[in-house]
Amino acid sequence: MSKLQILTKGIIKENPSLILVLGMCPTLGVTTSAINGLGMGVATTFVLLLSNIMISLVKGVIPDKVRIPSFIVIIATFVSIVDLLVQGFVPALAESLGLFIPLIVVNCIVLGRAEAFASKNGIFDSMLDGLGMGLGFTLSLFIIGACRELLGSGAIFGHKFIAGDGILIFVLAPGAFFVLGFVMALVRHLQNRKK
Amino acid sequence: MAGKESSLWKMCLVLTVISIAAAAGLAAVYEVTKKPIEESQNRKRAEAINKVLPGFAGTTETVKVMPPTGKDSVTLNMAYADGQLFGAAVETYTDKGFGGAFTLMVGFDSEGKILGTEVLSASETPGLGDKINADKSDFSKQFAGKNPAEFQLKVKKDGGDVDAITAATISSRAYCDAVDRAYQSFMKAKEESHE
Numbered sequence: 001m002s003k004l005q006i007l008t009k010g011i012i013k014e015n016p017s018l019i020l021v022l023g024m025c026p027t028l029g030v031t032t033s034a035i036n037g038l039g040m041g042v043a044t045t046f047v048l049l050l051s052n053i054m055i056s057l058v059k060g061v062i063p064d065k066v067r068i069p070s071f072i073v074i075i076a077t078f079v080s081i082v083d084l085l086v087q088g089f090v091p092a093l094a095e096s097l098g099l100f101i102p103l104i105v106v107n108c109i110v111l112g113r114a115e116a117f118a119s120k121n122g123i124f125d126s127m128l129d130g131l132g133m134g135l136g137f138t139l140s141l142f143i144i145g146a147c148r149e150l151l152g153s154g155a156i157f158g159h160k161f162i163a164g165d166g167i168l169i170f171v172l173a174p175g176a177f178f179v180l181g182f183v184m185a186l187v188r189h190l191q192n193r194k195k
Numbered sequence: 196m197a198g199k200e201s202s203l204w205k206m207c208l209v210l211t212v213i214s215i216a217a218a219a220g221l222a223a224v225y226e227v228t229k230k231p232i233e234e235s236q237n238r239k240r241a242e243a244i245n246k247v248l249p250g251f252a253g254t255t256e257t258v259k260v261m262p263p264t265g266k267d268s269v270t271l272n273m274a275y276a277d278g279q280l281f282g283a284a285v286e287t288y289t290d291k292g293f294g295g296a297f298t299l300m301v302g303f304d305s306e307g308k309i310l311g312t313e314v315l316s317a318s319e320t321p322g323l324g325d326k327i328n329a330d331k332s333d334f335s336k337q338f339a340g341k342n343p344a345e346f347q348l349k350v351k352k353d354g355g356d357v358d359a360i361t362a363a364t365i366s367s368r369a370y371c372d373a374v375d376r377a378y379q380s381f382m383k384a385k386e387e388s389h390e
Contacts, residue, residue, distance in 0.1 A: 032321045058213075066206045070213050077217040081224045088228030091235040099318060153321065168362070171321050 006125055010132035016109045017140045017180075018187050023109040027141060028176040030100050034157055037145025038138065039097045043082060045134025047104050048113060050078045052130035055118040062119075071114045072105075079104045109137060140183070147179045239315075240300075244272055244284040247302030247311035251281055260380045260387075266290075269380040273388075280305045283384070286315065287377035291369040294318035297327075299370070301338075301377035307385075308342040312374060324366030334360050334367065338374060348375040 014020055017027045026044070031037045054074050062070045083101045087094045104110065113133055118126040149155055152170030154162035169175050244255065253276035259268045265288070272284040282304040290296040297317035302310035312335050319325045326332035337358060348371045349355020350364060359367035 062209055062213075063202070063206050066210050069210060073210075073213050073217050077220055080221055084224050084228040084232070088231035088235070091239070094235075165323075165362075168323060171323070 003125070003128060007128040007132040010129065010134070010136035011139060012136070012187070012191075014133075015136040015140055015187070016112075016133055017137055018184050020109075020112070022112050023107045023137065026100065026103060026107055027144065027180060028173070029103075031141055031145040031148055031176060031179075032152070032171050033149040033155075034142060034146040036097075036100075037141035037143075039093070040100045041134070041138025041141045043086075043097060043101055044104050044107060044109065044137055045131065047075065047078050047082055048110055048130040048134045048137075049127060050130075051075045051110055052113055052118040052126040053123060054078070055114045056121060056123045056126035059119045067119065068111075068115070071111055071119075075110050075114065076105050109133060143183060144176070144179050147183070148175055151175070151179075240272075240286075243300040243313045243315060244274075244302075246313045247284050247300050248274055248282060249302075249310060251276065253277070253281060255284070258384055260384045262287075262376045262380045262383070264379070265376055269376060271380060271384050273384065280385075282310065283381050285377035285381055287373045287380065289369045289373035289376065291365070291372050292317065292319055293324045293363070293365045293369070294320060297369065297373070299373045299377070301374055303378070303381050306342065307344060307378060307382060308340065309338045309374070309378075310340075312338050312370075319363075319366050323363045324360070326360045326363060327366055327370050332360060334358070335370070343375065343378040348378070 010016065012019075016022045017024070023044075026040050030040045051071075051074055055071060058070075058074075079102065082104075086097065086101060113129060117129045121129070146156060148170045149157075150166075152166045152168060152172075152175055154160055154164075154166035167175075170179065245251070251274050253274060255272040255274050258271050258273060260271055261268050267288065269288070270286040272286070274281040274283055282302060285301045285303065286298060287301055288296055288298045295318060297319065298315040300313045300315055302312070304310055314328050314335070317325070317327060319327060326334055329335045341356075347355035348357065350357045350359040350367050350371060352359060352364060353368070355371065357367065357371050
């Protein structure tokens with residue numbers, strides 16, 4: 001696999017939320033608006049990148065039987081560091097993302113990539129993989145968030161273009177499943193047509 | 196691969212080293228971000244006090260009061276101007292919100308008349324319950340200038356005087372609950388300071 005393929009496979013071919021169906025909790029939970037989806041995606045990308053680099057660095061010394069706890073400790077540490085840094089230096093971002101950052105710990109994409117890729121590959125490849133997966137995750141969260149905001153509150157990035165409310169069910173939990181289902185079906189359809 | 200066999204000693208050693216490194220990293224970041232986080236929280240609180248006590252210039256004194264209802268104590272910033280009680284900015288809470296607990300800052304004059312209310316943190320549904328925020332609807336503005344002694348802090352559906360947000364009665368009820376808790380605590384604090 002070429003370096004470029006490692007970077008781009010996470011965006012469509014192995015998109016974490018639409019194809020691998022990992023990390024459903026943030027995908028469904030935080031995508032009530034485009035900006036929330038984008039923010040969660042960027043924060044996750046950052047953690048993915050750091051944890052993939054770190055895990056590929058220490059993979060040689062971690063015994064197999066304790067690899068999962070080791071990965072979890074490393075990931076949780078990075079999440080807490082990101083959380084503290086955001087709170088301390090970008091309080092405006094912390095206000096809109098505050099709830100979501102600690103949730104990255106339980107996002108199975110991060111552990112999934114650590115286990116499936118970073119623990120078997122070199123540091124540069126792992127970095128590309130983390131970046132690519134993060135971008136794919138950000139993209140799908142952004143699309144789902146934008147659809148839900150558009151239909152549910154008649155706005156995009158907080159700018160309302162209709163008076164009153166939209167189709168409110170799209171901002172509520174069922175709307176998350178509807179939109180995710182349709183986006184998944186669309187991606188599948190496009191992939192099948194390409195074959 | 197060399198170094199991958201899982202002997203008990205090795206597992207303990209690796210996990211211990213990783214945990215110590217994680218703890219050291221976190222401690223360092225915590226030390227660096229401690230001051231900025233505190234400062235941004237203090238700034239946020241000061242801004243909220245200014246918003247709910249318009250025209251106030253003086254000193255505040257923090258007291259904690261156990262409200263007659265509710266599980267936790269409420270923090271009151273008693274405001275004094277020229278040695279006289281000007282009013283108070285009360286950090287109140289409710290656990291009846293649709294998205295869990297939320298916190299408000301409520302300003303009172305010395306008589307108990309509401310001067311203003313401000314959401315500190317809330318996770319109400321976007322498009323519905325988040326209209327408790329002043330920039331999303333006029334709901335929170337109806338409280339200013341009312342004295343809870345004659346203004347029933349209940350939504351009209353429950354026989355009170357508050358206009359609820361359409362389709363977000365639970366959030367509206369919770370808001371009233373929080374404002375009422377602030378009022379009760381302020382009255383209690385005033386009584387205690389006279390004794």
